[in-house]
Amino acid sequence: MKQIIQDLNNGNTYLEEVPVPFIQPNHILIQTTRSLVSLGTERMLVEFGKSNLFQKAMQQPDKVKEVLNKVKNEGLKPTINAVLNKLNEPLPLGYCNVGKVVAVGKGVDDISIGDRVASNGPHAEFVCVAKNLVAKIPENVSDEAATFTVIGSIGLQGIRLANPTFGETFVVIGLGLIGLMTAQLLKANGCKVIGFDFEPTKVELAKQFGIDAVNPSDGVDQVAYVNNATNNIGSDAVIITASNKSNEIISQSAKMSRKRGRIILVGVVGLDISRADFYEKELTFQVSCSYGPGRYDYGYEQKGIDYPLAFVRWTEKRNFETILHAISSNAICVEPLITEKVLLEDYQKIYSKMRVSKSIASIIVYPYNSNTPSHSIQINTNKFQKGEGVVGIIGAGNFTSAMILPCLKRNSAKLKYISSSTGLKGTILAKKYNISNSTTENDNIFKDKQVDLVIISTRHNTHAALTIEALKNGKNVFIEKPLALNKEELKQVIEVYNASGKTITVGFNRRFAPLALEMRNALGKSNTPMNIVATMNAGFIQSKVWIHDMEIGGGRIIGEACHFIDLITYLSGSKVKSVCMNALGTLPEENTDNASILLKYENGTNAVINYFANGSKAYSKERIEVYHQERTLILDNWRKLKGYGFNNFNFKSSGQDKGHQNQFNLLIESVKNGGDAIIPMSELVNTTLASFAAVESLKTGTWVNL
Incomplete structure (x- = not known):
């Protein structure tokens, strides 16, 4: 299928061939018939993409501060790579989509195949949209009229916040697409509406809707005009739908x-x-x-959990339905807002002139395609053979693009597939890294006998199931941590692993870092007890982010602190036998990211992991201290290692290297040669159980034995 995307690096807008999205639970797959170009929002994105790096920075000063902190903490090169990686991510354009339902995911019961629907899907021939962002279209509303649903909802939400009453005077500043719809909705609410805009055609169109519309460039004083129209009372409310960096608008609105x-x-x-x-x-x-x-509520938008109507009368979906009803009942009129209709293949007629366009609403018309949509596309015709370490990657998120693929490129791994849920990111990465196929169907990877290794880099709740499926199909597996989110998942993984004859590797990269190898070498192999203190200045992550959801991310202890459990296991040469965790605050919480984890190891090693999210980003993110046989090692942020009391070691420094490259080099070599797993399975299981025990300890307030 084809999709319009924006390249934020150079500002180019182009039509990309991508696989049809995979249908997810609580989602709906829609074949698009029409979509509306929101010129205001999309013009802003296009102009941002076309600006140079300095101009981009000036537009996002908060991001500049984050970059400077990252340079100080991690160094210049990793920071530059991270910024460029972010800019190279494709941005899907559009959020006003109309089409016909072709598939529904598990958990969808109010929409059926064949229904016409409006959604916030992008400009693409097929879109997969969460059920709470989809509304059925009344029979008497055309597809073109229905494309105004989402835009209308933006205006409607502003009106709901203003809480208009019959007879009030409202001012709408900015008579673009949202402004014109807002003005009509206010009229339908029984309000007197005054509108201001500097574009004559928009002012004239507003007058056709019965709006008292004025062009300030005609010499009209906006404040005086409103005062005269209201007998010097002033407007009851002002809704600003304009886009302008000037502070004058907010000042005039107050006056x-x-x-x-x-x-x-x-x-x-x-x-x-x-x-x-x-x-x-x-x-x-x-x-x-x-x-x-x-x-932006993950539970509502992605999980499909609705707010009770008695307590939240108007939600996104219910606002969508309200706009469609207003169009159906002729309470608002949208057809006069359509400036042009363009076939999908002629999309540049809209985007090439966007900077100077005077259009109000541009409609993209999609070709009808009765063929079964393809969930895979071939990028190149590279040849592969079983036993070459052929790789299939599931997941095309930030970690895949910023870390996994650059590492695999450097060791010339044979990359046959990349799978992503929407198909877009996977396709962009496939072209960049010479991957042969982009797919949204994981079975294409599992069933391909040439694939030797499946790399899984998806959200944590999918790890165990994908690992099991890969093992059942005779694949070696690399799974970005964690291996599982609970004991039942882990038990299932172990059962399938034991019967598979294949290897599992979890992304515990830190044990492969050059400075970690130096530490292990300096400590020797005496297997005697040591004291280890590991501190992770993890940084604050907002509670709405999926990692905090115990069902999806497992929380940051299971999802991230496991890195340090594995590292200490490696340094001590032993396994965890019991765990106790205490967290910041007075009440134990299952989900915390401010905690101290105490670990007892089989060989007597005593360890503490301080995992904190309330520290300064300017301070080192990771620090390891090892005390052993009257010697001390201090590792600072994977850049400096200092030894005290060693005869043959004093100091070593390097660029920040957390071991990712070494891990992937060893992994690919092991898969090619059929060697042992690069981390023993017994240690992977022990680390995973220790992370579960930490959470259990917090809930019970006791030590937990493994």
Whole structure:
């Protein structure tokens, strides 16, 4: 299928051939018939892409600070690579999609195959959209009219925040697509509406809808105009749908408001607010978040968990349905907003002139294709043979693009497949790294007899099931940590592993880092007890991020602190026998990222892992201290290793190397030659059980024996 994407690195917009998305639980697969180009939002993305690196930085000063901290902490080269990797990620354009349902995922019960639906899907021939972002289209609403659903919902959410009452006077600043729909919705609410815009055609169109529309460039003083129209009372509320960096808009909005008026920001403007303007009138100001309640809530959008209607009357989905009803009942009129209709293959007619376009709404028309959609595309015709260490990769996220693929490229691994849920990222990476096939169907990898190794880099809740499927199909497996999220999953993995004759490797890369190897060598092989203190200044991650979801990410102890359990196992030459964990705060919580983990090892080693998320990003992210036989080793952030009391070791430094390259070099060599796993399975299981025990200890308040 074809999809329109934006290259943030050079600003080019192009039509990419990608596999059809894989249908996921609580999602709907839609064959697109029409989509609407949101010129305001998409113009901003295109212009950002076309700007140079310095201009991009100036537009995102908060990101510049993050980059500078990363340079200080990790060095210049890794930071540059991370920035370039981010800029090289493709950005799917579009969020106003209409089409016909061709498949429904598990958990979808209110939408059926064949239904016409509107969604926030991108500009693509097929889209896979979460069920709470999809609404059925009434029979009397055309596909073209329905493409205004999402845009209308953005305006509607701003109106809901303003809470209009019948007879109030509202001002809409900016009569672009969202502004024109907002003005119509306000009229439907029984409000008097004054609109301002500098574009004559938009002003004239607003007048056709019964809006008191004014062009300030005609010499009209906006504040005076509103005061005259309201008998010097001022507007009850102002909704800003304009996009302009000037602070003048927010200032004028305050000046034209009545006392205790409301100002709602839907667009993007300068926000240098005058305290006097707001203080004297006791104005309220609020920023509207996209389509409504549920936006950016992982549980609502991805898991399909709806808010109870009695407590949250209007959600994203219910706002979508409201706009469709308004179109169906002629409460608002959208056909006059359509400036042009363009076939998908002629998309550049829209995007090539976007910077100077005066269009209001551009509609993309999609060709009808009755053929069965393909979940795979071939990028090249490389030849492969069984036993060459042929690789199939599942997962095309940041870790795959920033770490796994560069490492595999350097050791010339044979890459036959990359699988991604949407198909887009996988295709871009396949072209960049000479991977033969991009797919959204994992079975293509599992069933291919030439594939020797499956690399799994997906969200944590999928790790165990994918590992089991790969082993059952006779594949060696590399699984980015963790191996499993609970004992039952781990038990199933072990059972299949024991019967498979294949190897499992978990991405515990730190034991392969050059400085970790130096530490192990300096400590020797006496197998005598040592004290180890490992501190990870992990950094804060917002609670809404999936890693914190115990069902999906497993929390940061199971999902990330396991790295240090494995490293200590490697350094001590022993296995964990009991665990105790204490967390920040007064009440034990199952999910924490501020905790100290105490580990007792079989050989008497005593270890502490301090996993903290409340430290400064300017401080070293990782630090290891080892105390052994009147000697001490201090490892600082994988860049400096200092020894005290050693006869043959004092100091060593290197670029920050956490062992990823060494691990993949050994892994590919092992798979090619049929050698043993590069980490013993018994240690992988022990580390995984220790991470489970840490969480159990926090809940029970006791030591837990493995």
